[in-house]
Amino acid sequence: MSAAAGKSLVGPTGATSVTPVDELTARQFSLATPLTRQxxxxxxxxxxxxxxxxxxxxxxFYRTHLSSLTPATFTSLEDLQNLPLLDADQVRAAGESLLCVSRSRVARVVTLQTSGSTGLPKRLAFSAADLERTLAFFRHGMQVLVSSADRVLVLLPWELPDSVGDLLLRALRRDGLYAIGHWPPYPFRAAAELLRRDRITCAVGLPQHLLALATVAGPTRLRSVLLCSDYAAPSVRRRIELLAGCATFLHYGTTESGLGGGVECYCHDGCHLREADLLVEIIDPDNGRPVADGHYGEIVLTTLGRQAMPLIRYRTGDGARLSRETCRCGGVTARLYDISGRLGGVTLADGTALSSCELDDLLFDIPDLLDYRITLEAASRDRLRLDYLAHGPAAGIEKRIVACLQAIPAIQRSCDAGSLSLGPIQRVPEMTAHHTVKRTILDLRPSGDSHALTAVQNRTELEI
Incomplete structure (x- = not known):
């Protein structure tokens, strides 16, 4: 397993220690410390x-979905693979039949207006106790990055009660930290001024937003940043660390995982999972069978003890590898690493797939590129349009963007075959409001995802 960006093995208090995620897991399971895997x-x-x-x-829903199985058939965690998988379309179609509590006990419903074969939104319900466990994870997870003396800027939606930003701010303030929310992140000069004015030492947000902030602000008091809610290309981490002179940390989580999922320790060797709340499997996305630890595949989540709407063997569509080996920090909680975001992608005319992660890995190596949006449109042949946000004059940036696009085999083959054209590639003064959520390739072709643009514009929750 290769460590990601960041080299420090020392926590914010100056001492090497087991990840706080282990301590939280032991406490929630009433287990002695140090925690053991067994x-x-x-x-x-x-x-x-x-x-x-x-x-x-x-x-x-589960009464039917799991009708052929009983808990008594489980003698080990490996028996989990005998249960049927659950996908997003099933969750959309099931709706409230997934609930395990009365409506009066539902404290929060998150609606994800995503496209799919049914066209229905995906609604996920949480009880007050479910949200409290997320608060506990946020408190302990952030202890990897911050101490009581730190001051935190949260670049996430926070004004709606129990939104991801609100939960994170409340978790930090419970520990007596100074924490302030700022949303939307644009314009970045305003966020940079806030960074300096409030003497911020830690920032949390989407990778592309933190890259833009680090570029505009330059060296400040920032000591650590947490990249969340979207795929973080290695080039993004390198650029942030160079520009801001700080350490970067990854968080993996989805709304389905309860907003929080896993966070890196100071070894930067995978995200320690909140295993008192989640069981994580990695499966082969083609046949649905579990793969061995260390092999790449699709992340499958099973929630543990969730009251309102448990998810059992839920296919996230995200790709990663899993390790249950003891971390160099001494922690035994399982870790996700090589997290690459959504599997698959859009299918080009020659049948090959193009993913956002593939684009990120190349494009974010371009100096002064802050963000971009790819759109696939239908004309006499498929057309790939790219809008980008850049810093300063950014001389020659469009030539570098074209060179990067042409270096991707799927794009090169389609262009050579005459089934795809590139352009226009144009600079924009700022990204539209709907681009504040996860980056996706908007496939507006008749053969593609006709709901893609509406889905992104209407999305009501940001995953951290």
Missing amino acids: ALERVQLQVLQATIAGAVKHSP
């Missing part, structure tokens, strides 16, 4: 059995 998995099995029993008893 003890952790023993309790996970017990909680998994209870989760399945509760889902079958209280949820009309």
Whole structure:
């Protein structure tokens, strides 16, 4: 396993220590510390059995979905693979039949207006206790980056109660930290002024937003940043660390994982998972079978002890590798690494796939490029349009963008075959409001995802 950007093995208090995620997991499972893998998995099995029993008893959907299975069939965590997988379309179609509590006990419903075969939004419900566990994870996860003396800027939606930014701000303030929210992130000069004025030492946000902030602000008091909610290309991490002179950390999480999922420790060797709340598998996306630890595949989530709407073997569509080896920090919680965001991508005319991650890896190596948006349109042949945000004069940047695009095999083959053209490639003064969510390739061709633009514009929640 290769370590990501950032080299420090020392925490904010100056001492090397086991990740706080282990400490939280031990406390929530009432286990002694230091936590052991054997003890952790023993309790996970017990909680998994209870989760399945509760889902079958209280949820009309699971009563049918898991009708052929009982918790008694589980003698080990490996038996989880005998349960059917759950996908996003099933969650959309099931709606409230997934609920395991009465509506009166639902404290928050997150609506994800995503495209799909049904055209229905995906709604995920959380009880007050579910949200409290997310708050606990945010508190402990952030202890990797900050101490009581730090001052934190949260570049995430925060004004809506129990939104991701609101939960993070509340978690930080519970520990007595100074924490302020700022949304939307544009214009970045305003955010840079806030960074200096409030003597901010830690910032949290989307990778492209933090890159733009670091570029505009230059060296400040920033000591650490947490990149969340979208794929963070290695080039983005390198540029932020060089520009801001700080360490970067990754967070993996989705709304389905309860907003929080896993966070890097100071070894930067994978995101330690909140294993008191989540069981994570990696499967082969083609056949749905589990793969061995260390092999790349699709992330599958099973929530443990979630009250309102448990998810059992939910296919996230995200790709990564899993390690259950003891981390160099001494932590035993499982870690996700080589996280690449959404699997697959749009299909070009020659049948090959093009992904946002593939584009990020090349394009964000271009100096002064801050952000971009790719759109596929139909004309006499497919047309790939790119709008970009840049810093300063950015001389010659469009030639470098074209060179990067042409270096991608799928694009090169399609252009050579005459089924794809590039352009226009144009600089924009700022990105539109809907670009403040995860970057996607907007496929507006009749053969593509006709709901893509509406889905991005209407999305009501940001995943951290």
